[in-house]
Amino acid sequence: MSLKNGIYSARSYITILAGFLLGFAVVLWVEHQMPKRTETTDGIVLSENFPPLPASRELTFDEAVWARIAWQYFVNNTQPNGLVNAESDRAWLSLWSTGSYLLAVIAARQLNIIPVSEFDDRIASAIDALKSLPLNASGLPVPYYHSETLQPIASAENKTASAIDTGRFLMPLQILLWRYPQHAVAVNQLLIKWQLASLLQSSTPQSASLPVNRWMLATDDPRSSYGYRLYAGSMLRMINPAAGLAVTQPPDGMKMIEIDGVAVPDEGLRTPWGKQPSLVSMPYLLTGLEQGFDARSGEITWRLMRILQNRSGMPAESETISTDYAEPSPDFAAALPGSQPLPLQQQGERKQQSLPGPALTSTRSAFAWYALFRNAWSEALLRQMQVMIEPGKGWKAGFNIDGAINPAIDADTNAMVLESLSYIAHGQLLCLGCLAPPLTAERQQGVTSE
Amino acid sequence: MRFLWLRQSGLPILLIALLLIASGLQAAVTLPASDYRTRHGELTERERKVAKTAWSYFVANYQPTTGLVNAVNKYPSTTMWDSGSYLAALTAARELGIIDKAEFDRRFLQFMATINKLSLFQNQVPNKAYNTITGQKVNYLNKPGEIGFSAIDIGRMLLWLKIIKERYPEHANSIDNVVLGWDFSHVVDDCGTLYGAYVDGNKQTQYVQEGRLGYEEYAAAGYQLWGFSTCKAARPEPYALADIYCVLVPYDSRDPRLTSQHNYVVSESYVLHGLELGWDESSDREDHPNNYSHPWMKNFADRVYQAQENRYMITGIMTARSEHQLDKAPYFVYDTVYSDGFNWNTITDKGQYVPNVAAISLKAALGMWALWDSPYTDRLMDAIENASEHDKGFYEGLYENGDGPIKEFTANNNGIMLEALLFKKEGKLLRFNSNDSRNKNYAPSMWEKRLVDVFEENNTRRNRPFLTLTPGIKNWCEQSGTAVRNAPACQACKCPDCNSLAPVKLPPVATSCLKQ
Numbered sequence: 001m002s003l004k005n006g007i008y009s010a011r012s013y014i015t016i017l018a019g020f021l022l023g024f025a026v027v028l029w030v031e032h033q034m035p036k037r038t039e040t041t042d043g044i045v046l047s048e049n050f051p052p053l054p055a056s057r058e059l060t061f062d063e064a065v066w067a068r069i070a071w072q073y074f075v076n077n078t079q080p081n082g083l084v085n086a087e088s089d090r091a092w093l094s095l096w097s098t099g100s101y102l103l104a105v106i107a108a109r110q111l112n113i114i115p116v117s118e119f120d121d122r123i124a125s126a127i128d129a130l131k132s133l134p135l136n137a138s139g140l141p142v143p144y145y146h147s148e149t150l151q152p153i154a155s156a157e158n159k160t161a162s163a164i165d166t167g168r169f170l171m172p173l174q175i176l177l178w179r180y181p182q183h184a185v186a187v188n189q190l191l192i193k194w195q196l197a198s199l200l201q202s203s204t205p206q207s208a209s210l211p212v213n214r215w216m217l218a219t220d221d222p223r224s225s226y227g228y229r230l231y232a233g234s235m236l237r238m239i240n241p242a243a244g245l246a247v248t249q250p251p252d253g254m255k256m257i258e259i260d261g262v263a264v265p266d267e268g269l270r271t272p273w274g275k276q277p278s279l280v281s282m283p284y285l286l287t288g289l290e291q292g293f294d295a296r297s298g299e300i301t302w303r304l305m306r307i308l309q310n311r312s313g314m315p316a317e318s319e320t321i322s323t324d325y326a327e328p329s330p331d332f333a334a335a336l337p338g339s340q341p342l343p344l345q346q347q348g349e350r351k352q353q354s355l356p357g358p359a360l361t362s363t364r365s366a367f368a369w370y371a372l373f374r375n376a377w378s379e380a381l382l383r384q385m386q387v388m389i390e391p392g393k394g395w396k397a398g399f400n401i402d403g404a405i406n407p408a409i410d411a412d413t414n415a416m417v418l419e420s421l422s423y424i425a426h427g428q429l430l431c432l433g434c435l436a437p438p439l440t441a442e443r444q445q446g447v448t449s450e
Numbered sequence: 451m452r453f454l455w456l457r458q459s460g461l462p463i464l465l466i467a468l469l470l471i472a473s474g475l476q477a478a479v480t481l482p483a484s485d486y487r488t489r490h491g492e493l494t495e496r497e498r499k500v501a502k503t504a505w506s507y508f509v510a511n512y513q514p515t516t517g518l519v520n521a522v523n524k525y526p527s528t529t530m531w532d533s534g535s536y537l538a539a540l541t542a543a544r545e546l547g548i549i550d551k552a553e554f555d556r557r558f559l560q561f562m563a564t565i566n567k568l569s570l571f572q573n574q575v576p577n578k579a580y581n582t583i584t585g586q587k588v589n590y591l592n593k594p595g596e597i598g599f600s601a602i603d604i605g606r607m608l609l610w611l612k613i614i615k616e617r618y619p620e621h622a623n624s625i626d627n628v629v630l631g632w633d634f635s636h637v638v639d640d641c642g643t644l645y646g647a648y649v650d651g652n653k654q655t656q657y658v659q660e661g662r663l664g665y666e667e668y669a670a671a672g673y674q675l676w677g678f679s680t681c682k683a684a685r686p687e688p689y690a691l692a693d694i695y696c697v698l699v700p701y702d703s704r705d706p707r708l709t710s711q712h713n714y715v716v717s718e719s720y721v722l723h724g725l726e727l728g729w730d731e732s733s734d735r736e737d738h739p740n741n742y743s744h745p746w747m748k749n750f751a752d753r754v755y756q757a758q759e760n761r762y763m764i765t766g767i768m769t770a771r772s773e774h775q776l777d778k779a780p781y782f783v784y785d786t787v788y789s790d791g792f793n794w795n796t797i798t799d800k801g802q803y804v805p806n807v808a809a810i811s812l813k814a815a816l817g818m819w820a821l822w823d824s825p826y827t828d829r830l831m832d833a834i835e836n837a838s839e840h841d842k843g844f845y846e847g848l849y850e851n852g853d854g855p856i857k858e859f860t861a862n863n864n865g866i867m868l869e870a871l872l873f874k875k876e877g878k879l880l881r882f883n884s885n886d887s888r889n890k891n892y893a894p895s896m897w898e899k900r901l902v903d904v905f906e907e908n909n910t911r912r913n914r915p916f917l918t919l920t921p922g923i924k925n926w927c928e929q930s931g932t933a934v935r936n937a938p939a940c941q942a943c944k945c946p947d948c949n950s951l952a953p954v955k956l957p958p959v960a961t962s963c964l965k966q
Contacts, residue, residue: 061479064696064963068764112962392766 044299051302053293054374056427059111066389067421071113073394073414074104082125085147088393088409093147095165100415102126102172103290106179106429107415107422120183123176127186131193136160139195163199167232171290174235175430196239200246226265227300231283234291260310262303281308285368289419292428293372305369308361309377362398362406363388364416371420481697481959483752483759486822487740488724489874493546500816500835500844501871505543507843507864508536517560518582522775523842523859526582527592534606535865536561537614538726538879542868545876558614562624566631571599571647572655574633578603598648601637601660605644605669609726612675613880615895626896629676633912638673641945642681662711663689663702664719664754667747671723674732675880677901677915681948686746692788695760696963699753699788706790712797714789717758718772718866720751721817725869728878735886737878745954753959755818757787759826761794767850768833770815775846776807777858783807785847809847809856812837813866820870892922902927904935 007014059067077085086097102123109119133150136142141161144153173191176183229247237244257266284301287293293301366385369378387405388396394414397406419429427434493501511520521532528536540561544554569587571577577587577596589595608629615625636645636657646660661669661683670680690703692715702713723729728737729748742748758769771794773784780798785808789795796808812834819827837855838844843864845855869879885892900906901917908914916937917923927934938944 058964061481061696061960061964064960065760065763068695068760068963072764072766112965389763390766391763 044296046295046299047302050299051373051375054372054424056423056425059421059425063421063424064111066395067108067111067418068113069389069391070395070414070417070421071104071108072392073409073411074101074108076393077411078122079147081148081150082122082129083147083150084126084411086411091147092144092153093411094144095141095161095169097411098126098130099165099169099172100411102169102176103429104411104415104418106172106175107418110422110426110429111418119180123180123183124186127183127190131186131190135194138198139193140166140198141194160199163236164228164232166196166199167235168286170235170238171430175290178430178432179435197243199236200239200243225280225283227280227283230297231287234287259307262307264300264303264307281365281368285365285372286416286419288372288428289368289416289423290429292431301372305373305377308369312377312381362413363395364398364413364420366398367417367420371423479958479960479964481752481756483756483822483824484749486824488877489820489823490739490877491874493871493875496835497871497874498546501542501546501868502548503838504844504864504867504871505539505548506841507859507861508539508543510841510843511859511861512557513582515583516564516585517557518564518580518585519861520582521861525592527579527588528582528861529579530576530600530603530607532861532865533561533565534603534610535862537607537610538869539861539865541610541614541617541879542865542872545872546868558621559624562621562628566624566628570632571596574635574647575599575604575637576607576632596649598655599637599646601644601646602665602669604632604637605672606722607672608676609669609672609880612672613726616883617881619883619885622895626900629897630900630908634678635911635913638678638680638683638913641948642670642679642683642950644669644673644680644683659709660711662704662713663700664715664750666702668719668723671727671732676897677917679915679950681945681950684950685948686750686954691957692793693962694757694788694793695764696960697753697757697760698957698959698961699757700750700957701788706801712784712789712799712801714773714784714786714795714797715754716772716784716786717754717770717811717814717818720747720754721814721821721870722866723747724751724821725817725866725873726879728880730878732880735882737881739877746956749956749959751821754787755822756959758818759824762826762829768810768830768848769850770810770812770818770830771808772811772814774809774811774813774856774863775858775860777846777856778807780804780807785809785811806849806851806853808850810834810850811847811863812844813863813870816867816870820873887920887922890921890925892920892926894923894926898923899926899932902932902935904933906935909935 073088074084077088079085079091083093083098084101085091086093086100105114105119105122105126108114109116114122129150133141133145134152136152136158138160142152142156143159143161143165144156145151146153173187176187233247236247255266256263281301281304284297284304287297288301361381363385366378366381370382385395385398388398390396390407390409394409395417397408397410397413400406422429507523508519511523513519513526518528518533519536520526521528537558540549540554540557543549544551549557564585565576568576568580568585571587576599578598578600579588579590579592580586581588581592581594586594587596589597611625611629615622636647638644643659644661644666645657647655647657650656660666663686666683667686670683673680674684686700688703689700691698692701693699699715701715704711704713706712723744724747727744727747728734728739729742729744729751730736731743734743736743758771761767761769771785771787773782773786775782780802783796783798783804785796787794789797790801794808795803796805797803810830810833815827815830815834819831833848834844837848839857839859843859844867846858846860846863847856848854849856873879887894887898894902898917901909901914902919902923903909916935919927919934919936924934926932
């Protein structure tokens with residue numbers, strides 16, 4: 001028997017083996033294409049190039065107008081009962097959107113858009129309306145209500161508002177307690193009505209070695225990712241003695257994903273094809289604006305920004321090459337106390353600082369980036385958002401993936417615009433150090449009058 | 451000597467440097483409006499169409515018997531203000547090629563003949579109103595009678611007579627003749643305050659200070675162009691600031707409850723100053739677009755503009771405010787940015803609040819369009835360009851509440867629209883001819899020749915101003931042997947509390963919205 005005959009008779013096996021090899025190669029190739037996903041146990045620490053946080057400064061004239069454009073959304077969409085539509089001219093609301101509204105009112109007060117009397121009036125009537133919300137069997141709000149009638153939307157009747165939504169909603173309540181104690185009694189009366197503890201009805205302990213229950217999301221939440229849990233957890237942990245351990249315990253071990261050489265948490269967006277790697281910046285931005293960054297959220301936000309900045313065609317590295325004896329000026333406006341960006345009309349000349357293509361981003365995150373990391377990139381990002389102004393209605397949502405404008409106008413976007421601008425002028429919304437009046441005659445370093 | 455010169459020049463340089471530093475600090479917050487340019491260039495087809503439509507008002511409302519034009523469609527009455535607007539329209543129509551020189555001359559000659567023969571209020575200056583068919587002075591019901599004069603209306607007329615005198619010197623003598631016939635004794639006082647007149651219940655003539663911030667200074671410029679010193683009228687004080695959508699808008703702080711004059715803030719007065727004088731000093735003979743020699747007019751105008759743009763951006767209400775007519779009772783309103791203590795006040799002349807008739811005033815909209823090239827004024831133009839009726843001209847306005855157009859047509863509205871379009875083509879409308887009185891071989895006009903003549907009795911009798919003796923006029927006096935009428939040695943002594951040269955300190959443009 002010659003080799004030829006042998007091969008000939010083994011042809012089916014060879015074909016099968018070749019098929020296996022090919023298939024394996026395909027798998028390897030696909031694996032290689034996928035972003036690296038690594039399990040991590042060590043905490044996230046601030047990287048060395050993390051920029052100093054910007055000092056608060058006066059708003060520019062443009063910013064002051066932008067804030068009022070955003071506030072107009074709430075002027076238009078406030079219902080007689082004191083609550084606000086989640087979307088322009090569509091009468092529904094959720095706990096998340098109501099949290100946005102309350103934060104918008106607080107920011108509007110901080111920015112002096114509304115007087116104290118209107119602030120008190122709006123907060124009081126909103127909390128009154130919230131007290132009258134019909135609850136479900138477990139003593140908690142349902143996910144969606146009609147904003148006119150304050151009745152649950154039919155499909156939502158037996159469900160429970162998600163823990164994440166509730167966590168966001170607790171944020172403005174917390175701020176009210178600290179900064180506007182005239183509303184503390186009303187906030188207390190509201191919380192007395194709600195069985196917050198039942199948000200944490202959880203699974204049985206997964207293993208004997210873990211003494212606490214893992215936190216189960218009570219409902220199928222669209223915002224179930226790591227970042228949102230982190231954001232909401234900071235409020236939810238105060239619900240009861242078990243809550244703190246439950247919500248800070250990472251759900252399935254935190255996964256990191258490497259994009260463009262930067263490792264960020266894999267938010268694991270749930271899709272019909274399983275969990276897909278995805279990036280979510282919103283909860284980190286909200287954390288920064290409302291509570292101030294901690295090392296973890298700050299670093300994650302910073303890394304996300306670097307990825308976005310690289311992808312927008314304006315990498316941080318390409319900025320400011322020194323051709324003179326002077327130190328290269330750093331790429332963040334915060335380096336100079338009180339310094340403001342140029343007015344829009346004068347920015348036309350700075351051609352190199354416009355983004356090459358449309359930034360595929362939402363209006364709200366553009367504002368948050370602008371407030372939290374003030375650099376050439378975030379200023380350019382915001383300039384692109386000027387087309388989102390809808391006079392008389394507020395800010396539109398942002399750019400779609402295909403570069404078209406998403407014309408939806410909603411409470412979340414406009415609230416976050418207000419939160420961002422309030423951050424620029426006054427720092428984070430829940431700021432205990434801001435309660436004290438500033439010491440007299442604070443002088444800027446290096447500036448003397450005589 | 452050289453060192454001395456250096457020493458002398460050192461101080462001004464230091465002062466200028468300090469001034470620059472100071473203004474740099476002050477200009478920390480500027481309004482977007484101050485960076486918008488004015489529009490400039492040939493008219494597009496669409497703009498020409500607007501101009502032609504606006505001119506049709508003056509075709510339809512021309513009165514062949516007098517050469518006057520009705521102030522309001524089909525109602526045969528007019529004022530000096532509205533006739534000023536007619537002269538503006540006439541000039542624009544000629545410059546834009548809608549009518550030719552022949553048509554201009556025919557209309558203008560007849561107009562001047564009528565103006566020259568007008569029966570004046572108590573032989574002083576033109577009455578507040580005239581019948582356009584008979585040319586008689588009339589009362590508010592268009593019946594023969596006299597009711598007083600308006601220093602502001604006369605100011606606008608003086609301004610337009612000066613513009614035409616400079617543009618078309620062939621008409622200079624007939625223009626000078628008219629102004630020489632007027633008696634300014636009760637119109638301008640030694641401090642340069644402007645006075646209007648009315649006849650009270652006892653048939654007594656009362657002279658009262660007239661004009662509020664904006665209009666007062668605009669009218670003062672008209673008097674200045676004829677040599678009057680208008681110290682008090684031209685100063686912005688007394689004024690205060692209203693915070694309107696983040697903009698500090700200046701308003702006249704004389705209390706309307708005590709003076710029975712509304713202190714309304716509207717676009718019109720600032721727009722007219724911008725179009726006609728380019729926001730320059732009245733003595734500024736240059737026209738550099740986007741360079742404004744008046745110390746504060748552009749700055750104040752920007753605020754009035756910006757408050758209206760901000761109102762649109764924030765509330766979505768298209769805003770271009772002015773006083774305007776209505777097609778229903780109360781027929782006339784002050785539709786203001788600020789008046790009598792309230793933002794966006796819309797009031798009748800009696801002060802009654804009528805917010806339902808607030809409107810986009812077309813003249814204000816197109817004036818703002820010409821003077822501020824911005825996305826907002828583009829939108830205003832889109833909104834108004836077809837708000838017209840064939841052969842009648844443009845509507846007075848578009849109601850803000852959506853009630854549609856104000857179906858009334860006026861000379862003022864269509865005239866200002868035409869001058870706005872002419873501004874786009876030619877820039878500042880007051881164009882001095884090359885005959886500069888600073889030159890030695892200057893040929894003075896009839897007005898100047900009379901005013902410098904010490905033996906001309908009417909100079910004192912009619913309170914005509916003292917002209918500054920420029921080299922050209924001085925030379926002419928010497929050559930013609932005219933004894934020169936000199937100003938009193940100490941003019942400041944007449945009015946020690948007004949210094950027209952005192953610098954105007956510009957107030958901040960925005961505060962409460964920005965501060966931490």
